[in-house]
Amino acid sequence: MPKSRKSLRSEKRARTFYEHGTDGLTLALSIADAEEDKALRKVDKHRQTQEPASRSGCQHRKSDKKSRLEKAKAMIAQQRARLKKEKAKSRKERSKRGEACASTARVTIPGPSGATPRKKVTFA
Secondary structure, three states: OOOOHHHHHHHOOOOOOOOOOHHHHHHHHHHHHHHHHHHHHHHHHHHHHHHHHHHHHHHHHHHHHHHHHHHHHHHHHHHHHHHHHHHHHHHHHHHHHHHHHHHHOOOOOOOOOOOOOOOOOOOO
């Protein structure tokens, strides 16, 4: 069953008013000063710990990352150069072996260029 409006009004808490507003104002001012001091201490503490550590740490991390990146790039370039030399060496060896085999085993007889007939393809 819904309650009547009169019963809801009577259940509400009674408000208290200060005759002299100075008590409430002094309390509010003291609370505000305490909160402000607490906030300033937190900010100062945060600044002290963050500034020296963050500046040197970030620079150190960045230089460390850059040096590792440069080392990795140098290693890759070194590997590519080594592989390129090996490839050239193997090419030279193959060509030397090919010349030796051609001089001893292969004898080519020149023939007419049109000796092999070409097939013509037509589409239906």
